[in-house]
């Protein structure tokens with residue numbers, strides 16, 4: 001890590017300000033040569049003219065220096081804020097390369113932070129999750145993982161396994177002294193396995209957390225599906241008209257329902273039609289019902305119509321809520337519930353006027369709980385790499401437990417535990433391989 005890296009950390013293009021990051025041993029030399037700072041003070045910004053090696057002033061910039069102990073990467077770093085014009089950005093980057101800096105690889109700043117022990121590997125992965133989170137809940141959990149919620153759990157597991165290993169090794173070392181078989185060791189192994197199971201379980205919810213709980217709005221043309229989408233979003237997102245078959249392609253948007261992330265999809269109305277475009281839309285609706293975690297089946301209270309067999313079959317496999325719309329209008333005749341909907345929980349609304357939206361959201365949340373679509377109190381959501389490692393650690397501890405239960409050999413048990421500890425260390429990066437690091441950091445963008 002003897003070279004100094006540089007990269008643009010803000011998106012390339014026109015913007016008010018662009019941030020160029022520099023990290024490495026040459027930062028102090030750079031500050032002295034370019035900005036005449038002999039003893040730069042950490043965290044203190046200053047205004048300066050950026051004068052290139054050629055002598056040309058490239059821009060007026062703000063420079064912020066961080067000493068190694070207090071920087072993101074763990075090395076001397078600085079940030080240069082220039083005007084967000086690609087011509088300026090490019091010329092500063094080129095000039096810094098002439099000075100001897102190298103353009104950073106994707107995620108190289110975060111990789112240096114990890115290699116300099118500023119963060120561990122699962123915190124580095126959390127940085128990626130924080131940048132990519134598309135809803136509040138995913139953002140909250142990735143920020144907690146960045147603060148170290150997962151690292152802390154691993155620290156405790158590591159600690160528990162180490163003390164178990166010490167107890168077992170004592171029995172190997174002092175075999176002559178006839179140390180009794182201790183049931184407590186077995187209990188502790190089972191306890192540790194239980195904790196690992198719980199952590200692995202959090203992976204099941206990761207997709208739902210990242211994408212949102214999929215809620216599809218389906219029903220006949222003109223039932224008021226697009227009006228419902230707009231009411232839930234509180235904006236005129238989808239076209240609404242009294243012409244049946246208005247929505248062709250589906251529209252999806254993210255909302256939050258009592259803190260749960262929801263991806264809501266408005267679909268094309270379901271009916272028999274000869275219009276080829278509308279038929280394509282209906283095909284997409286069926287696919288969306290298939291993918292959905294929950295379906296809101298919208299019916300017009302004065303015009304409830306039977307659905308086609310194929311749709312009924314698809315809806316039958318799903319959790320559905322019957323949404324009876326247009327309650328603001330006078331009922332023409334008693335509402336006859338189509339028989340395929342009779343077992344659905346139901347609610348009356350007036351989408352056009354936003355009536356009963358809170359009640360509808362409450363029913364949605366009730367069904368999220370009932371169907372265990374996403375737990376309320378998640379504190380971690382491990383990724384596929386973590387899941388694989390935890391699975392392997394669990395298998396090794398199970399094997400240690402079985403060995404002990406059959407009272408075969410403390411040696412075998414200890415060797416499984418040693419391997420489990422080493423495997424666990426791959427999550428935080430206590431043990432790593434180049435291939436593993438490349439796989440993780442290549443997912444980052446340049447400048448992070």
Ligand SMILES: Nc1nc2c(ncn2[C@@H]2O[C@H](COP(=O)(O)OP(=O)(O)OP(=O)(O)O)[C@@H](O)[C@H]2O)c(=O)[nH]1
Nearest residue numbers: 222223224225226227241245246247269350351352
């Ligand atoms: N009175 C009243 N009219 C409504 C209500 N909701 C929707 N409408 C009207 O019903 C018509 C159809 O509404 P849309 O939201 O476009 O219906 P849709 O289900 O999306 O229809 P398609 O896209 O054709 O499948 C429009 O004229 C809306 O203004 C409501 O709660 N009350």
Ligand SMILES: [Mg+2]
Nearest residue numbers: 225226246247
């Ligand atoms: Mg519509």
